[in-house]
Amino acid sequence: MSPNPAGGPRIGVLALQGDVREHVRILSSLGARALPVRRESELAGVDGLVLPGGESTTIVKLAVAFDLLEPLRAAIKGGLPVYGSCAGMILLADRLTNGGGADGIDGQPTIGGLDVLVRRNAFGRQVDSFESHLDAPGLPEPERPFHAVFIRAPWVEEVGPDVTVLAREPRADRIVAVRQGELMATSFHPELTGDDRVHRYFVDLVRTS
Numbered sequence: 788m789s790p791n792p793a794g795g796p797r798i799g800v801l802a803l804q805g806d807v808r809e810h811v812r813i814l815s816s817l818g819a820r821a822l823p824v825r826r827e828s829e830l831a832g833v834d835g836l837v838l839p840g841g842e843s844t845t846i847v848k849l850a851v852a853f854d855l856l857e858p859l860r861a862a863i864k865g866g867l868p869v870y871g872s873c874a875g876m877i878l879l880a881d882r883l884t885n886g887g888g889a890d891g892i893d894g895q896p897t898i899g900g901l902d903v904l905v906r907r908n909a910f911g912r913q914v915d916s917f918e919s920h921l922d923a924p925g926l927p928e929p930e931r932p933f934h935a936v937f938i939r940a941p942w943v944e945e946v947g948p949d950v951t952v953l954a955r956e957p958r959a960d961r962i963v964a965v966r967q968g969e970l971m972a973t974s975f976h977p978e979l980t981g982d983d984r985v986h987r988y989f990v991d992l993v994r995t996s
């Protein structure tokens with residue numbers, strides 16, 4: 788991490804579409820300097836990056852339009868810590884498959900970097916959004932149940948050998964949080980529930996990287 792006299796690490800939130808403000812708020816509450824990122828020059832100035840929930844097809848289209856797709860791929864190859872929530876998980880996946888919904892596009896490009904197969908809209912359509920208590924052995928304070936919100940959420944269907952599973956959704960018995968090196972992703976939206984353990988985990992990852 789580069790020196791930062793103001794204290795906390797500088798953590799960008801990709802601000803093309805999605806729930807940017809919620810991530811900025813929780814990162815700031817943890818002592819990070821949270822900054823919206825829309826340009827390559829802003830990306831170059833951060834120690835870590837959050838890819839928010841939203842609509843992954845839209846975010847990818849805007850990343851192409853803003854000339855950010857290749858810089859994002861290069862930053863990940865260069866070891867930038869990145870956390871993707873929901874649509875952000877889809878964006879980090881090396882391989883995607885559809886939930887069968889008509890809005891899905893097989894072959895939709897991603898930023899990539901995480902050696903996982905992610906199924907989009909796996910838990911169902913918007914009306915099927917739900918809340919659940921996770922088994923989260925890989926997150927801080929694992930003995931405390933993690934209350935999670937899923938909104939047209941993806942799940943992780945296959946993981947490569949270097950991927951650690953951080954949490955599973957017990958009803959569907961599916962992987963919903965993973966880490967691989969400097970990259971992490973959740974199917975759910977911890978920025979919406981006020982449980983800061985996922986963001987704490989990420990801020991610590993940025994601090995120590």
Ligand SMILES: NC(=O)CC[C@H](N)C(=O)O
Pocket residue numbers: 839840841842843844872873874875877907908938939940941
């Ligand atoms: N809440 C979300 O981020 C939903 C993700 C959305 N289903 C997508 O494919 O991008």
